[in-house]
Amino acid sequence: MATWADRCDNCHRDVISRYQLLGGRICNACYSGLRRNPARCPGCAEIRVLAYLDKVGARVCAACVGRIDRFGCKDCGSHQQLTGSQCGSCRLSERLADLLDDGTGTVHMRLRPLRDYLLAVKDPRNAVRWLKREPITATLRGMAVGQLPIAHTTLDELPLSMRTRYFRRLLISANVLPEIDVFLNELELALARFLTTIPVEHARLIQRYHQWHTLPRLRKQAKPVTTGMFANRLRGARTIAAFLTWLHGQHLQLSTLDQAVIDRYFAAASSRDELRQFLAWAARAGLCTKVEVSRVRSAAHPATMSDEALAELAERVLADVVLSPVGRLLALFAIVYAQPIRSSVDLRLNDVEQSEGRLWIRFATTRVRLPTSISELLEAHLEQLRTRQSYHPLANEWLFPGIVPGQHLAAGTGIGLLTRAGLRVRALRTSRLVLLSQTVPARVLSDVIGISTQTAHARSVASGGTWRDYPELRRN
Structure with missing residues (x-):
């Protein structure tokens, strides 16, 4: 009892x-x-x-x-955001004063912007928990007392991880460290570490290729390196290393390479693009003779789902309370507007406009009016963003912000979110793209989807659509 x-x-x-x-x-x-x-x-x-x-x-x-x-907090009496005997703000202030102390009882001058930055977060308790993690604690303490330089080179020595990347971006956002292309920097570090694991002669060749071909191109491009670019280039280095290892196993040299050897290798290998670029560079550099790596072109993708089936799926996604609003919006943009995830996560808040009592969104160069059901979901998402708790105080500019300061949600994270929900994003987008290309002129399709006019026209021709549809479409 x-x-x-x-x-x-x-x-x-x-x-x-x-x-x-x-x-x-x-x-x-x-x-x-x-x-x-x-x-x-x-x-x-x-x-x-x-x-x-x-x-x-x-x-x-x-x-x-x-x-x-x-x-109430023992220091200020506040009842808000309590943690132990203190409020979050007092606990964070105390933690920062201790962690960033330069040894004289004051915060290191160059780390004061970080202190002010973290004290402005919405929920200081999140920052307190983050500061307890390694290697954050040891690195900041070392910087404060002068044992470690307050520079990117210090972070370059840390393990390559999401936590280190977040730490670097936080210091950049707080104006403690200068702005750099974070993924490009990480790519150089990851390549250098990978090259220590392969034979020296292979490492020297791959290093030379990246130093004179890959990295200069990435530095010249307008946009920063993305997660996908980082992963592809690193995967490409492994592909080249595997090819060189195969050559060594066949008692062959790059300098004696001929077309027969290449054809024999690619009879069993599937990765071609990076090796094609590598071999073209090697031929230009006089390291091998010119060889051809044939392209494997995929057949035109038929629409695997009808318009009615896609509409039914869109209704199910709208009603799915298990999938997060972010996941539902990403899925709907793919199902209804054939938007690739990488384009959806790149949308900014100013791409969304309120007009005529409805929400409009700008995909590529075209403004599209959203139907009521999607507008309501998007409005709920925008309201959630306004009240979202965050480790960092910067104003958010992304429609789908990531957890890293100043960055949008990673495309891979979005794809994984939908894959776990049983949605095959690529197949859904392809189905909608084929259906749109049957009825929408190539130029309009290009403006909405964000693909080239030539690609849009090829899609239109492959799916049976032609420019002759355009006058009728305009009349309707």
């Missing part, structure tokens, strides 16, 4: 209840819930933890019932 001490008077569960609050005994879970959710007290109108009952049974703060305050 349960006794009064074994039952919570608030949630009515049979659990040990140690705290005498809310007119009875409450359990740990209810106590934590009270601390996490301060509200405006009906008695004094202050934001307080409402853990007591007044004469009419309303929840009020300790002061309003003449009790000693047991919840």
Whole structure:
């Protein structure tokens, strides 16, 4: 038989209840819930933890019932964002003062922008937890006391990981470190580390190829290197290394390479693009004779789903409460507008406009009016962004922000989100693209999807659509 001490008077569960609050005994879970959710007290109108009952049974703060305050921050008295005996802001200030101390009792001058940056976050408790992680703690402490330089070279020595990347971008956003192309920098580091794992003669050749061919092209391009580019180039280095290893196993040299050898290799190998570029560079550099790596062209993709089936799927996605709003929007942009995930995650907040009582969105160069159902979902997503808790205080410019400061959601993350939900994004997008190319002129398709006019025209021809449809479309 349960006794009064074994039952919570608030949630009515049979659990040990140690705290005498809310007119009875409450359990740990209810106590934590009270601390996490301060509200405006009906008695004094202050934001307080409402853990007591007044004469009419309303929840009020300790002061309003003449009790000693047991919840307020020991430093400032705040009841908001409590963590231990302090509020989040005081705990973070204390943590930063200790971590960034240059040894004289003051924060290192060059790390003060980081202190100010983190103190401006919406929920300081997130920043406190982040600062406890390694190698963050040791690196910042080393920078503060002068053991480590406050420079990108310090971070270059850390393991290549999402945490290190986030750390670097945070220091850039806080103006502690200068702006760089983060993925390009990581690519150079990853290549250098990979080359230490292969034979020296192979490593020298691959290093020379990347130094004179790959990296200069990446540095000249207008946009920063993306996650996909990083992964592809690193994969390409492994592909070239595997090819050189195969040559060595066949007792062959790059200098004696001929077409027969290439044909024999690619009879079993599938990766061609990077090797094609490598062999073309090697021929120009006089390292081998010119050889041809044939292209494997995929056949035209037929529409695997009808317009009706895509419409039905769109309705199911709209009603799917398990899939996050971000996942549903990415899926709908692919299903309805044939948008690739990499283009959707690159959308900015200013690509969305409110006009004529509806939301419009700019895909590529064309503004599209969204139907009511998608508009409502997008509006809910925008409202969520406005109240989103974040480690960093910078104003967000992305429609789908990532967790890294100043960066949008990674395309791979978006694809993974939909794949886990059973949605084959590429097949869905291809189906919609084929259906659109049958009815929409190539130029219009190009403007909406963001592909070249030549590609759009090829799609149109392959799917049976022609420019002759355009006048009729305009009349309708």
